[in-house]
Amino acid sequence: MTADEPGRLDDAEVIRRSERAPEVFADLFDRHAPALRRYVARRLGPALADDIVSDAFLAAFRRRHRYDASHPDARPWLYGIAARLISRHRRVEVRLYRALVRSGADEIAEPYTERVDDRIAAQQAGLAGALAELSPGDREVLLLVAWADMSYDDVARALDIPAGTVASRLHRARAKTRQALGGSHPATTREESFDG
Amino acid sequence: MDEDLRLLREWRAEIPEPGQEWIIPQRRRMLARIRGRGRALGRRLLLVGALGAATALAVATLRPEAPAPSPASAPPVARLDSGVVLAHAAEVAGRRKGDRVPLPTQWHYTKTLDKQANSGTVTASEAWIRYDGRQSAAFDEGGKMVVSDVPPDPGDDDLSPQQYDAKLRELPTDPKKLLAKVTADRHWIDYPKEEGVPEAAEPDADRAYRVIMLYLSRYGTMPPRLEAAMFRALALVPGVRVEQGVSDAAGRSGLGVWMEGTDTVFRNYYILDRDTYRYLGTRMVWLRDEFIGGDSEPAFRKGAVWSTALLSSAIVDRPGRRG
Numbered sequence: 001m002t003a004d005e006p007g008r009l010d011d012a013e014v015i016r017r018s019e020r021a022p023e024v025f026a027d028l029f030d031r032h033a034p035a036l037r038r039y040v041a042r043r044l045g046p047a048l049a050d051d052i053v054s055d056a057f058l059a060a061f062r063r064r065h066r067y068d069a070s071h072p073d074a075r076p077w078l079y080g081i082a083a084r085l086i087s088r089h090r091r092v093e094v095r096l097y098r099a100l101v102r103s104g105a106d107e108i109a110e111p112y113t114e115r116v117d118d119r120i121a122a123q124q125a126g127l128a129g130a131l132a133e134l135s136p137g138d139r140e141v142l143l144l145v146a147w148a149d150m151s152y153d154d155v156a157r158a159l160d161i162p163a164g165t166v167a168s169r170l171h172r173a174r175a176k177t178r179q180a181l182g183g184s185h186p187a188t189t190r191e192e193s194f195d196g
Numbered sequence: 197m198d199e200d201l202r203l204l205r206e207w208r209a210e211i212p213e214p215g216q217e218w219i220i221p222q223r224r225r226m227l228a229r230i231r232g233r234g235r236a237l238g239r240r241l242l243l244v245g246a247l248g249a250a251t252a253l254a255v256a257t258l259r260p261e262a263p264a265p266s267p268a269s270a271p272p273v274a275r276l277d278s279g280v281v282l283a284h285a286a287e288v289a290g291r292r293k294g295d296r297v298p299l300p301t302q303w304h305y306t307k308t309l310d311k312q313a314n315s316g317t318v319t320a321s322e323a324w325i326r327y328d329g330r331q332s333a334a335f336d337e338g339g340k341m342v343v344s345d346v347p348p349d350p351g352d353d354d355l356s357p358q359q360y361d362a363k364l365r366e367l368p369t370d371p372k373k374l375l376a377k378v379t380a381d382r383h384w385i386d387y388p389k390e391e392g393v394p395e396a397a398e399p400d401a402d403r404a405y406r407v408i409m410l411y412l413s414r415y416g417t418m419p420p421r422l423e424a425a426m427f428r429a430l431a432l433v434p435g436v437r438v439e440q441g442v443s444d445a446a447g448r449s450g451l452g453v454w455m456e457g458t459d460t461v462f463r464n465y466y467i468l469d470r471d472t473y474r475y476l477g478t479r480m481v482w483l484r485d486e487f488i489g490g491d492s493e494p495a496f497r498k499g500a501v502w503s504t505a506l507l508s509s510a511i512v513d514r515p516g517r518r519g
Contacts, residue, residue, distance in 0.1 A: 025226075025230060026227055029226055030223065033222060033223070033226075034213045034215075035213055037213070037214055037218070038211055038214070041211050054226055057226045057230075058226065061230045108208055109208045109211065112211055112212065124207050142204070147204075147205070147208075174201070177204065
């Protein structure tokens with residue numbers, strides 16, 4: 001990076017420059033690591049998140065010469081690398097969801113929150129139960145959309161799957177979350193609609 | 197309809213995006229890891245080498261018959277009596293003319309060659325660093341001189357030319373005292389500070405060798421008597437070996453100094469001119485295949501060589517000048 005350049009380089013250009021000047025990769029880190037860390041911490045907690053973010057950037061650095069420069073935004077690429085690292089901790093993730101369903105206590109959110117009211121707690125337990133039941137691929141798509149704000153195209157690129165597959169996975173995942181929420185939402189619970 | 201997504205987005209939304217207090221140490225951790233294991237100095241250039249490896253591998257899959265780099269192309273080496281060589285080096289160095297200490301606003305110019313381990317590509321680079329270390333300069337791809345501020349990196353072990361000079365001036369010229377002082381220098385024990393990289397306990401002899409060779413390879417303004425003392429101190433470090441006929445990236449054959457140790461992956465030579473004993477460059481030879489991460493193909497094959505050469509090193513008045 002030189003001091004006299006106006007404007008901001010896109011991610012693809014930063015990655016290209018890092019091939020000859022590895023230190024430039026720090027710029028990519030500054031841009032994306034904080035949000036990635038938050039995303040992973042939401043799923044696995046802060047300690048594992050630190051390691052995964054670090055491993056993801058190291059892995060990204062090592063394959064930076066294979067980056068497709070036609071994509072100015074490197075976020076899907078980075079989150080795709082992180083997704084593979086997160087999947088190694090599937091059991092930890094699912095255990096945390098199940099613990100919330102059982103005890104009502106969310107180990108991940110607790111250090112940051114005041115007491116949540118009972119209705120919201122019940123909804124969150126429902127979501128956690130649904131996430132625990134989802135297939136890993138469906139869960140990945142749902143969380144990239146909900147927690148990483150990704151479009152279908154972004155998710156397709158991140159996970160290297162066709163956009164149509166993204167759509168069907170998301171559809172399946174949301175059917176489960178809706179069903180789970182239905183159970184705790186008076187207006188839409190099945191019993192009530194049968195009764196009414 | 198989107199109630200489920202809304203609720204999901206709100207769940208655990210309190211988890212904050214970390215700020216500077218997280219970014220700074222974690223960025224350092226990442227840089228430490230991409231520079232390679234442990235010591236930042238010297239491994240930095242190898243990163244480009246690793247890139248070359250991957251490119252070469254991609255080519256190799258298309259052309260399976262492409263020959264691997266062969267150690268047979270290197271001339272046969274002969275081991276010398278390191279005590280005799282280093283004593284002679286001390287005599288020659290002690291007769292050199294001393295240099296004047298540069299001004300903080302002068303620049304240290306270097307021209308180096310880098311020969312990649314896998315592709316064999318040779319890259320020449322010219323760089324200027326201001327003597328006080330505050331700015332660096334280089335020509336960009338279009339041939340324009342670009343001067344950049346060097347951001348302070350308090351955890352790095354590298355020093356400005358001026359700080360190196362200050363370190364050298366503190367050293368005694370008695371070889372034993374010099375060795376003791378270098379070995380006990382907290383700077384080379386404590387730095388670089390690398391978040392997330394476990395502290396490795398470095399044996400005293402390894403550190404003494406590493407630091408003395410580092411000083412000898414940066415000879416901007418080395419006082420002759422001190423340089424002589426460094427060669428004599430080096431002779432006191434157990435495990436230091438000297439071989440004849442070791443070539444740098446420019447193909448110049450010289451004396452290869454290396455340290456016998458526990459590293460079974462590489463042998464690292466510092467190459468000295470066989471007449472003047474000036475530092476010429478480095479040569480790193482892979483003693484066995486090296487795998488990076490979980491790759492099934494080695495990134496570097498046994499016998500691969502990564503070498504560098506220092507073609508020019510001079511104190512100049514402004515960036516762009518070459519002496």
